[in-house]
Amino acid sequence: MATRILRRTGVSNEICERLKRREIESCKDLLSLTPVEVMNAAGLSYEKASVLLQSVSKAIAPPFTTALELWKQHSDSCFSTSLPALDKLLRGGLPRGTITEVTGPSGCGKTQMCLMLSVLATLPKSEGGLDSSVIYIDTESAFSAERLVEIARSRFPGYFSSKERVLQMAARVHLFRELTCQDVLNRLERLEEDIISTGAGLIILDSVASVVRKEFDTTLPGNLIHRSNLLSHEATTLKYLAHQFNIPVVLTNQITTHVGDQGSAVSAEVDSSFVTAALGNTWSHSVNTRLIVQYVDAHQRQILIAKSPVAPFAVLNYTIQKQGICIDGNDSQEILYEGTDPGLQPIRVRTEFNYNLN
Amino acid sequence: MLGYVSWRDVLKKLTLAVTMQRPVSSLPLSPGMKLKLVGAGFQSTADLILLKPLQLSKETGLSQQEALEVLQAVRKDGGGGEGSTSLTALELLQKEEETRSIITFSSQLDAALGGGLPVGKTTEICGAPGVGKTQLCLQLAVDVQVPQCFGGVGGQVIYIDTEGSFLLQRVIDVATAAVRHCSLLVEDDEQRAAMMTFTMETILSNIFLVRCHDYVELLAELHLLPDFLSDHPRTRLLVIDSVAFPFRRFDDLSQRTRLLQGLAQQLVAMATRHQVAVVITNQMTTRLQGNQSQLVPALGEGWGHAPTIRLLLQWAGSRRLASIFKSPGNVDATVQYRITSDGFRDADQSEQPQRKRPRTQTDQSASSQPDRRLLRCLSDV
Numbered sequence: 001m002a003t004r005i006l007r008r009t010g011v012s013n014e015i016c017e018r019l020k021r022r023e024i025e026s027c028k029d030l031l032s033l034t035p036v037e038v039m040n041a042a043g044l045s046y047e048k049a050s051v052l053l054q055s056v057s058k059a060i061a062p063p064f065t066t067a068l069e070l071w072k073q074h075s076d077s078c079f080s081t082s083l084p085a086l087d088k089l090l091r092g093g094l095p096r097g098t099i100t101e102v103t104g105p106s107g108c109g110k111t112q113m114c115l116m117l118s119v120l121a122t123l124p125k126s127e128g129g130l131d132s133s134v135i136y137i138d139t140e141s142a143f144s145a146e147r148l149v150e151i152a153r154s155r156f157p158g159y160f161s162s163k164e165r166v167l168q169m170a171a172r173v174h175l176f177r178e179l180t181c182q183d184v185l186n187r188l189e190r191l192e193e194d195i196i197s198t199g200a201g202l203i204i205l206d207s208v209a210s211v212v213r214k215e216f217d218t219t220l221p222g223n224l225i226h227r228s229n230l231l232s233h234e235a236t237t238l239k240y241l242a243h244q245f246n247i248p249v250v251l252t253n254q255i256t257t258h259v260g261d262q263g264s265a266v267s268a269e270v271d272s273s274f275v276t277a278a279l280g281n282t283w284s285h286s287v288n289t290r291l292i293v294q295y296v297d298a299h300q301r302q303i304l305i306a307k308s309p310v311a312p313f314a315v316l317n318y319t320i321q322k323q324g325i326c327i328d329g330n331d332s333q334e335i336l337y338e339g340t341d342p343g344l345q346p347i348r349v350r351t352e353f354n355y356n357l358n
Numbered sequence: 359m360l361g362y363v364s365w366r367d368v369l370k371k372l373t374l375a376v377t378m379q380r381p382v383s384s385l386p387l388s389p390g391m392k393l394k395l396v397g398a399g400f401q402s403t404a405d406l407i408l409l410k411p412l413q414l415s416k417e418t419g420l421s422q423q424e425a426l427e428v429l430q431a432v433r434k435d436g437g438g439g440e441g442s443t444s445l446t447a448l449e450l451l452q453k454e455e456e457t458r459s460i461i462t463f464s465s466q467l468d469a470a471l472g473g474g475l476p477v478g479k480t481t482e483i484c485g486a487p488g489v490g491k492t493q494l495c496l497q498l499a500v501d502v503q504v505p506q507c508f509g510g511v512g513g514q515v516i517y518i519d520t521e522g523s524f525l526l527q528r529v530i531d532v533a534t535a536a537v538r539h540c541s542l543l544v545e546d547d548e549q550r551a552a553m554m555t556f557t558m559e560t561i562l563s564n565i566f567l568v569r570c571h572d573y574v575e576l577l578a579e580l581h582l583l584p585d586f587l588s589d590h591p592r593t594r595l596l597v598i599d600s601v602a603f604p605f606r607r608f609d610d611l612s613q614r615t616r617l618l619q620g621l622a623q624q625l626v627a628m629a630t631r632h633q634v635a636v637v638i639t640n641q642m643t644t645r646l647q648g649n650q651s652q653l654v655p656a657l658g659e660g661w662g663h664a665p666t667i668r669l670l671l672q673w674a675g676s677r678r679l680a681s682i683f684k685s686p687g688n689v690d691a692t693v694q695y696r697i698t699s700d701g702f703r704d705a706d707q708s709e710q711p712q713r714k715r716p717r718t719q720t721d722q723s724a725s726s727q728p729d730r731r732l733l734r735c736l737s738d739v
Contacts, residue, residue, distance in 0.1 A: 058582060067526060243522055307488035
């Protein structure tokens with residue numbers, strides 16, 4: 001929208017020519033100027049420059065709606081996760097048009113969650129799905145088609161009883177392997193076409209963190225800002241796509257050690273560092289919902305709702321089984337009225353490793 | 359011998375001479391016309407004041423139409439004589455007492471703010487992720503609609519969402535809770551009648567929503583807002599959630615500063631001219647100072663001058679605190695709040711009852727004093 005060319009918004013040719021000489025060709029270029037700069041560039045009086053700005057603004061400003069109209073249009077505004085306890089807390093499921101992040105230590109179940117959601121998205125609406133394709137952007141080569149099929153067969157044995165249905169489901173999951181930051185960005189820039197051609201109803205990016213952390217060493221000066229800019233660009237593009245197509249976007253993130261303040265008065269024995277979500281504070285602002293997965297012990301794990309516009313802070317216990325994620329029981333520890341800084345919530349990592357020696 | 363010249367004439371000529379001494383280059387005319395005027399030797403408006411259009415056009419080469427435009431601009435400027443109207447502080451005091459505030463439903467925060475967020479001023483809410491900035495904005499979007507007989511403002515709201523955080527389900531929860539709260543307070547017929555127009559559906563219909571995806575769309579929308587506000591005179595609240603997100607990735611920081619300044623000026627102008635409360639949310643950014651990293655409000659130091667009131671929402675362990683750290687009329691204070699399923703509320707268990715009678719003259723002067731008993735500085739900002 002912002003890159004719309006001025007000529008096509010009804011601005012007179014004469015003014016377009018004058019602006020072109022100053023390299024002002026798109027609406028974005030014009031609106032980035034102050035009114036005095038517009039006067040000088042277009043050779044107009046203050047009033048006429050204001051009129052020009054008004055007409056260009058009208059051409060690209062998004063339309064107003066009311067919350068009531070929104071209510072009437074979108075009866076299904078959530079993507080059910082097929083985990084009733086989680087859906088209940090999230091008031092229906094993962095909200096469409098927003099970014100949901102799943103973050104946690106390795107091996108905890110992030111990719112399993114993504115695979116499970118992929119299966120769900122392809123199911124027909126009668127089974128609780130979105131009846132659409134899935135765009136799965138894989139940066140860690142962790143996607144396993146066999147596991148996808150196993151989850152489908154185990155979770156919905158009735159529906160996936162025939163091989164044909166399984167193959168149909170698998171054909172609807174479109175996998176893109178991108179291994180560098182630039183590749184990921186290029187893919188996101190072109191994603192609009194892919195969404196339309198595949199009829200996608202869900203975008204999964206697994207994971208956001210791996211490529212970024214490989215290429216940016218944040219101890220070097222300047223890299224932190226550069227990395228933040230890149231991530232903000234990704235977030236903006238994904239939010240735009242999510243909103244325009246009214247689909248959910250799911251990302252995975254990794255963990256990092258948050259070092260306690262150096263030079264504090266606390267004695268050196270007390271370790272004030274802890275493990276938390278990676279990619280920093282700005283990224284924590286950019287995601288709409290943050291779900292943290294963490295370990296309790298070797299088998300038992302937990303989902304925490306760390307950031308959500310609709311749900312309070314809550315903890316759910318789950319295990320990973322053949323059919324994917326299984327939430328234990330219906331009791332969630334809802335810690336009402338408390339909350340957590342989603343960028344600083346400590347995450348429990350795996351401390352035991354079981355060996356089966358046969 | 360010059361003849362008798364009264365001191366009054368001298369004074370008049372002196373004042374005229376002083377007010378007319380404006381250089382031609384500062385007039386709101388197109389650069390081409392200004393070039394021609396200066397080229398013909400007209401340096402200040404004093405040179406132009408006594409000319410007629412035909413003579414001006416012959417001397418400068420401007421067309422007759424353009425010459426007329428120049429003279430009108432000059433006359434409007436100097437000959438007006440009145441200048442901008444000035445107010446006395448007494449008139450402002452009366453105006454301020456009439457101006458209502460938008461309650462937040464957290465009585466402690468309202469008290470610290472002197473009644474709530476003031477209409478006609480800009481307020482910034484900054485804070486860490488997930489602390490409740492959007493929740494407070496959603497609460498305000500509902501609170502601004504509370505009818506006047508309940509002590510509210512009874513206005514409409516424009517909500518500009520740049521992050522996609524406006525989730526309808528949450529708004530419905532907050533609206534339903536507000537309706538329930540007010541219906542428990544009904545005491546007379548006027549309030550009963552007002553409750554007919556304060557329902558969940560009407561609340562939703564009074565929230566004008568627009569989603570901007572980048573800073574250009576945001577700037578475009580702001581150019582169009584003055585007309586929208588004139589068409590919808592009942593609007594009392596403008597929310598921009600957030601102003602930081604579209605400006606986070608900017609390569610040219612000086613351009614960003616310029617654009618933010620222009621944006622701030624537009625917001626202040628809209629707030630005063632159309633009597634709306636402008637609420638903007640800001641994010642936090644990490645600032646590295648040697649070994650230490652610190653979270654500070656984003657968008658730079660210069661941005662801090664723009665809003666009249668700045669609120670900082672922060673985490674203290676698992677508690678949420680709201681601090682006022684810039685306010686011309688109130689002392690800096692920190693209160694604890696929480697987010698419940700009903701919305702933004704006090705941290706105490708018992709809910710404070712809202713005022714039951716419409717505000718009278720004495721009520722207003724009492725509530726405009728900050729309640730000093732509640733000023734607890736729990737932490738340094």
